[in-house]
Amino acid sequence: MAIARFWRENESRYNMYGKKCGICQKVYFPARDMCPKCRRESMGKMEKIQLTGKGKVISYSTVHDGLPAFQMQVPYTIAIIELEEGARITGQIVDCKPDSIDLGSKVESVFRKLGEEGKSGVIHYGYKFKLIK
Numbered sequence: 001m002a003i004a005r006f007w008r009e010n011e012s013r014y015n016m017y018g019k020k021c022g023i024c025q026k027v028y029f030p031a032r033d034m035c036p037k038c039r040r041e042s043m044g045k046m047e048k049i050q051l052t053g054k055g056k057v058i059s060y061s062t063v064h065d066g067l068p069a070f071q072m073q074v075p076y077t078i079a080i081i082e083l084e085e086g087a088r089i090t091g092q093i094v095d096c097k098p099d100s101i102d103l104g105s106k107v108e109s110v111f112r113k114l115g116e117e118g119k120s121g122v123i124h125y126g127y128k129f130k131l132i133k
């Protein structure tokens with residue numbers, strides 16, 4: 001992967017911005033440079049937008065048997081979240097009991113440690129979600 005692309009994706013993940021197609025208004029996250037629907041027409045018309053990080057749960061599943069790297073966190077819940085802007089993303093729901101999550105639950109993004117890379121000790125950060133009232 002080219003270094004420029006790596007940093008661009010990182011910036012997108014850290015700051016949670018997406019791109020909005022200037023033609024059909026659809027919001028993409030992670031950001032895309034071209035709308036897959038409008039294709040060539042959308043080139044140069046994709047606007048960078050800051051996402052609120054707020055949305056609702058449209059699907060979720062709770063994992064009771066984690067992979068070794070995740071074992072400390074079992075059980076944990078992975079949900080598909082539809083953001084206010086319309087983009088759908090997958091994320092972990094934190095800071096609550098799995099049975100308090102429901103379809104339609106409102107969530108907002110929080111910045112958390114995602115994991116640590118073995119011996120190198122590189123720590124990855126990114127977004128997760130927590131329930132809001």
Ligand SMILES: [Zn+2]
Nearest residue numbers: 021024035038
């Ligand atoms: Zn479009």
